[in-house]
Amino acid sequence: MRKDRQQHYNVSKTYSRNFQLKVNKKVELRHIYLMKMDDSDAQKQRLKAAIHYTVGCLCQNIASDCEKQITKQTIAAIAETAFRQCDIFAKDLEAFARHAKRHTVTVDDVKLTARRTTALSNYIQQKSEELALNNQELKEKRKKTAAKRKSKDMEPVEDKEGED
Structure with missing residues (x-):
């Protein structure tokens, strides 16, 4: 019986080590994933947060002027729409500059983007x-x-x- 207990103990000890290694690997992989998360993704999230904050402030000012309330869902929808529109503008600006064989966006590119x-x-x-x-x-x-x-x-x- 003693050998059975010892074997069981060794097996469980091995299992717990393997489990711990797997858990550590998962934690490590998650940490690496967060570290490897593109700076562009992190920057994108910061920009979204900044736009959401700004839209919220603007909506509060407008709501207080009109003596109305604006829901959080409305603010989130406006912020998301504004972010997507800015993304479209940025891609258009890049395309116009690239089409003109330039690396710099000019005032004319901005005017072309806003023409709609x-x-x-x-x-x-x-x-x-x-x-x-x-x-x-x-x-x-x-x-x-x-x-x-x-x-x-x-x-x-x-x-x-x-x-x-």
């Missing part, structure tokens, strides 16, 4: 014109300051020649 929505297209056109005006004003200011610096740099040279 009239209000958005008008808004982007207006902002584009404002940016163009601001850039032009900055360039003119830079030219003026560069010209002033250049004239100041030239003056001391002339004074030094006159002193000799």
